[in-house]
Amino acid sequence: MPKPSWARKDVDVLGIGMTSFGKRQESLKELAVTAAREAIADAGISVAELDAIYISNFLGGMLNGQQILGSIVANELGVAGVPTMTVEGACASGGIAFRQAYVNTACDVYDTVLVIGVEKMTVRSTQEITLAINSAMDQESLECKDGLTFPGYFGLVANQYLSQYGGTREDLASVVLKNREFAVANQKAQFREPIDLDRYLQAKMISSPLGLFDCSPISDGACAVVLSSRNEQSTSNSKVRVIASSQASGPTQLKDIEDLTTLSAIKIAANLAYNQADLTPADIDVVELHDCFSITEIISIEDLGFFEKGEGIKAVREGKTKLNGIIPVNTSGGLLSKGHPIGATGLAQIYQIVSQLRGTAANQVDGARIGLAENLGGTGAYATVHIFEAGH
């Protein structure tokens, strides 16, 4: 596979670690350190081999009164001197932090880097959390001043999509039920109780047509990844190579959005990534994408190029994103059922793709060789796409 023109070194994911998602007793720091230690052990390296640490976290300041997580974690791990920082891009913080870590490694600034995503959300009331999450909107925008929330925004999107391309709540349910079925088999997932269509339809309406199960939950959790260009370093046979890394931004205000049914940042980032890897969507065996709401998964499978615009709803209705479908999507359970501890989410997507390419995933896709992880922030303000290849 080719690599970006600026990459001097091939970079592999050597290790992954992850706490279960859900309501956790541990502190923000403890969650981060637990995932980090697991990833370091999985990589088969010593902590002293880490050259830098990147942290993805969104709400540590607002919900936990805790920032400077990079230095805190470096001290806790016993590598107090290494360069470290926190990267913020709302719900895309994880993908962005991973990309910075990848770029610095591929460019030979560092040999071996740890990336940790973490969030501890359940410490506050739902109202406080909703307000904190709204910091991912432009506070000076009309819609923010008028009280729009994220469920409100994606409710608008869902209405527009369904009226423009057709479809029903039962179609949205096909995303929700698929992801819940995947989560039931994933020991790290927040929601492992099976649900059926009746339960879906009877659940509380949040922002019509999006009901409770169409919305990703409030979660605690952490996930960590060790990246390295020292490709001889790992003793494992399960190295997974990063073959594309891209990032783009999109509009932050409703007034700037031409088409509510497209997330432009995803399209830009996806095209960049496919070009870097010299691949097309048809080459991808397994995908983790940012299903913050059920409608977001439908739009994302279109913007990532797996289905034509307006065909996503038909695809999920027909089961084309299930385990034995054309392109299995969110085999981890996705944000909807695995959980969405915001800073951890982008890394947890990569955790699942790496597991798939190692052949050890919950809901394993037979013979998966190439996987893609897409992470979205805000109402489309940020997107990252990473593509991975098995067997190096």
Next chain:
Amino acid sequence: MPKPSWARKDVDVLGIGMTSFGKRQESLKELAVTAAREAIADAGISVAELDAIYISNFLGGMLNGQQILGSIVANELGVAGVPTMTVEGACASGGIAFRQAYVNTACDVYDTVLVIGVEKMTVRSTQEITLAINSAMDQESLECKDGLTFPGYFGLVANQYLSQYGGTREDLASVVLKNREFAVANQKAQFREPIDLDRYLQAKMISSPLGLFDCSPISDGACAVVLSSRNEQSTSNSKVRVIASSQASGPTQLKDIEDLTTLSAIKIAANLAYNQADLTPADIDVVELHDCFSITEIISIEDLGFFEKGEGIKAVREGKTKLNGIIPVNTSGGLLSKGHPIGATGLAQIYQIVSQLRGTAANQVDGARIGLAENLGGTGAYATVHIFEAGH
């Protein structure tokens, strides 16, 4: 001059922009965009030439309820698609964001990058701001639970330093009065009213021996820098080259600090930077460093290698860091008198060094050719060092 082994391209600062510091009427976004537009104009480029935007901000979530500043600013500038993110490392956020931008440019990932540092602090009460700043301590540490604040911490440091090496409040005053004198001549500075020793000594005690004037203030402001490897791009004769970039971390808890009178992260980062640039402290013509408190300036001139350990207090007493001293320090007025809008500080230090090397600074150092900027975060949790050279 040599460059780091990983750098493929020479990188110049093409443009700088900065709002005045102090209590400002503009919003967080407006401050950021104002500084950005000034830097882009100063660089003589069009906004469409920007490949990426890095934001340094510490308290946007906690004080302003505003995150995702990268995407918001990209949209406001009219380059909605470019990759962008916020970087957080407490008071060192600016230096860290600049370093990420520099690395990505030097490694040829991007050609031209905008870095913006911004903070809007005066919107809340002093108590709320103090609490927010305390998020730069480990919330699980004993001292944090016991109510230690940053003035409290650096008061401890000052007591230890003065008892170990000798010195008086009059010596601390020599830092404060020097920086205030510089600020009087700097139109961007927050405090431009001259003060004398009597006024210093009569001011309210904050955390003995640190009085009001020994402590950096609460400030609003923004600063922006355009970096580029397209060295032919600028029409100006005032390009300034980045010749070293380094970062290190240090302890986050009192129990892990062996010597309160040293900031280990500064020492590590400084040595890395001098090695990269193949320079010694004696080669540096002008310095901006992180005088969050007067004592921090004294310790930092030692840890940066300008004076032996314990000799810093004598050096400031004897005027060796004044404009015509051995090494002029904080000619901008420093954090103490220029102001300390946290996310903007690391960039504002670079603004002053670039101005010095262009020969256009407030308090110009005659013939300055090589300048150094040092940015500190937390109680020594992060440090960055950047070295610049004039005349490329």
